Amino acid sequence: xxxPAASVPTVAGERPSRxxxxxxxxxxxxxxxxxxxxxxxxPMGILVYFSFQYGDLTGQSGFTFTNFSxxxxxxxxxxxxxxxxxIATIAMIAQLIVGIPLAYVLAYKAGxxxxxxxxxLVLADELNPMxxxxxxxxxxxREGLINEALMSIGLIDVPIDAxxxxxxxxxxxxxTSYLTYTVIPIYASMKAVDAGxxxxxxxxxxxWFTTFRRVLLPLIAPGIFIALLLVxxxxxxxxxxxxxxxxxxxxxxxxxxxxxxxxNGNLNAGAAMSFLxxxxxxxxxxxxxxxxxxxxxxx
Amino acid sequence: xxxxxxxxxxxxxxxSIGLTVLVLxxxxxxxxxxxxxxxxxxxxxxxxxxxxxxxxxxxxxxDNGAMTAIGNSMFVAxxxxxxxxxxxxxxxxxxxxxxxxxxxxxxxxxxxxxxVPWLIxxxxxxxFFSQIEMALSLQTIILMHIVVTFPLVVAVVSAGLIRFDPSxxxxxxxxGASQAQMMRYIVLPQIAPxxxxxxxxxxxxxxxNFEISFFTxxxxxxxxxxxxxxxxxxxxxxxxxxASTVIALAQVLLVFGLWYGMRLMTKRRGGTDRDAAxxxxxxxx
Numbered sequence: 001x002x003x004p005a006a007s008v009p010t011v012a013g014e015r016p017s018r019x020x021x022x023x024x025x026x027x028x029x030x031x032x033x034x035x036x037x038x039x040x041x042x043p044m045g046i047l048v049y050f051s052f053q054y055g056d057l058t059g060q061s062g063f064t065f066t067n068f069s070x071x072x073x074x075x076x077x078x079x080x081x082x083x084x085x086x087i088a089t090i091a092m093i094a095q096l097i098v099g100i101p102l103a104y105v106l107a108y109k110a111g112x113x114x115x116x117x118x119x120x121l122v123l124a125d126e127l128n129p130m131x132x133x134x135x136x137x138x139x140x141x142r143e144g145l146i147n148e149a150l151m152s153i154g155l156i157d158v159p160i161d162a163x164x165x166x167x168x169x170x171x172x173x174x175x176t177s178y179l180t181y182t183v184i185p186i187y188a189s190m191k192a193v194d195a196g197x198x199x200x201x202x203x204x205x206x207x208w209f210t211t212f213r214r215v216l217l218p219l220i221a222p223g224i225f226i227a228l229l230l231v232x233x234x235x236x237x238x239x240x241x242x243x244x245x246x247x248x249x250x251x252x253x254x255x256x257x258x259x260x261x262x263x264n265g266n267l268n269a270g271a272a273m274s275f276l277x278x279x280x281x282x283x284x285x286x287x288x289x290x291x292x293x294x295x296x297x298x299x
Numbered sequence: 300x301x302x303x304x305x306x307x308x309x310x311x312x313x314x315s316i317g318l319t320v321l322v323l324x325x326x327x328x329x330x331x332x333x334x335x336x337x338x339x340x341x342x343x344x345x346x347x348x349x350x351x352x353x354x355x356x357x358x359x360x361x362d363n364g365a366m367t368a369i370g371n372s373m374f375v376a377x378x379x380x381x382x383x384x385x386x387x388x389x390x391x392x393x394x395x396x397x398x399x400x401x402x403x404x405x406x407x408x409x410x411x412x413x414x415v416p417w418l419i420x421x422x423x424x425x426x427f428f429s430q431i432e433m434a435l436s437l438q439t440i441i442l443m444h445i446v447v448t449f450p451l452v453v454a455v456v457s458a459g460l461i462r463f464d465p466s467x468x469x470x471x472x473x474x475g476a477s478q479a480q481m482m483r484y485i486v487l488p489q490i491a492p493x494x495x496x497x498x499x500x501x502x503x504x505x506x507x508n509f510e511i512s513f514f515t516x517x518x519x520x521x522x523x524x525x526x527x528x529x530x531x532x533x534x535x536x537x538x539x540x541x542a543s544t545v546i547a548l549a550q551v552l553l554v555f556g557l558w559y560g561m562r563l564m565t566k567r568r569g570g571t572d573r574d575a576a577x578x579x580x581x582x583x584x
Contacts, residue, residue: 032387134530
């Protein structure tokens with residue numbers, strides 16, 4: 001294809017007509033917006049509609065709240081919700097405990113290793129999550145490598161069963177799956193902080209903890225809220241990790257949805273459970289997003 | 300210098316290195332061991348080491364399930380990447396350069412897709428396709444992957460467009476360039492690194508996606524769904540090790556290759572590693 005010869009400037013310099021004003025956004029936005037409407041908004045609408053419907057084998061159907069009342073009154077679901085909260089929260093805290101110092105190292109200490117390390121984090125995220133779960137199962141299982149290794153050096157006689165198929169293994173797998181999304185927003189907000197502030201704080205007699213709590217933490221709070229937004233919500237809905245390494249004690253809300261929809265074929269109950277999780281996710285996201293904005297504004 | 304002072308000086312560095320190494324071991328150690336044991340000549344994945352073999356690789360090559368699943372995933376991810384780049388570039392231009400009524404709302408919907416959990420999107424897709432009576436297949440997987448992936452492209456490319464001064468575009472038009480010429484010679488070179496980064500992310504998102512493929516795939520399996528199925532119904536299999544190792548290696552090479560290309564592109568225009576780092580962080584900001 002040749003380069004088109006420079007044409008006589010006709011429309012280019014003129015003020016766009018009303019027609020053009022309407023046409024230009026349409027030309028760019030109509031296709032993406034149509035895709036979003038058709039495969040995101042409409043399915044979400046149908047999901048919400050389904051959550052208020054009942055249908056039985058006789059073909060009767062209609063409007064109902066029972067899907068929600070059934071879920072909310074069931075003590076088993078309440079217990080699973082608590083387990084989910086516990087697992088997601090511990091995994092989130094674990095990631096922050098590792099992620100904040102790691103972001104600090106990346107932003108201020110890594111020097112020429114900064115970019116390769118960042119790339120390693122991206123790579124860790126690109127690795128197939130199922131491969132990672134598989135790898136952890138191989139390590140933690142009864143006949144897994146950790147048990148085998150400990151037994152062969154004589155540290156233990158009987159394999160430790162507590163490594164796999166419980167909350168612990170779910171937390172390990174989930175924490176390692178999302179670490180990239182915890183570290184990168186925090187790292188990004190640290191890059192915007194002037195490192196001279198730490199020296200100033202030290203000169204004024206602040207210890208490292210005071211400097212962290214009073215100087216660094218308020219400044220990187222927006223990044224932490226973004227990390228919460230990106231990581232905490234998906235932690236609540238994960239169901240591959242709990243199914244494959246959770247056993248019976250690591251059963252989470254995502255498993256409930258998956259079992260309701262695929263094992264029981266109860267679309268209405270599955271839709272209701274999804275809708276409740278969606279509301280919780282939306283509320284949490286809004287709060288986290290607003291907090292990240294407020295903090296940014298206060299800077 | 301007294302010893303205590305020297306320890307005090309060295310401590311932060313030792314801690315930094317220790318933490319970094321620990322994280323790298325936790326993130327990559329398991330997968331490296333998995334790769335190592337794919338060469339172990341034993342039907343169970345455990346110590347002791349029974350000797351080197353490539354037999355699991357030839358078994359994986361002859362494993363119908365594995366090969367079909369990998370092929371399906373590549374097919375899906377390729378289409379999703381192209382479609383997402385086209386849709387995402389259109390939308391990022393519209394959302395950053397063209398003022399129109401309702402723009403914040405439309406931008407908000409693009410952002411909302413990124414925070415709705417994939418589990419819920421998958422369930423909604425399953426119900427939607429059952430209602431319009433479209434059979435679940437690779438096609439339905441592709442449609443749902445596109446809708447969650449192109450907003451990611453929008454996020455990455457918009458970040459690139461926002462950094463770049465629109466007055467250059469006006470200058471080109473003033474000097475007589477057509478819209479197409481302005482896009483080709485001014486805009487495209489500027490956003491090329493963003494497009495490359497967005498392409499890597501889009502491919503990985505689609506290839507690695509489990510939840511949506513699981514709910515909207517019917518009887519057709521992508522690679523993650525296949526591994527899930529194997530793990531659910533049996534214990535660990537050396538064949539899965541072999542297949543996973545190949546996939547992981549391909550992903551490593553892809554990321555490094557495209558990254559290298561992107562750095563060349565950025566450097567050629569006088570950019571630095573800093574810009575390259577910004578591309579990564581820009582996506583999540």
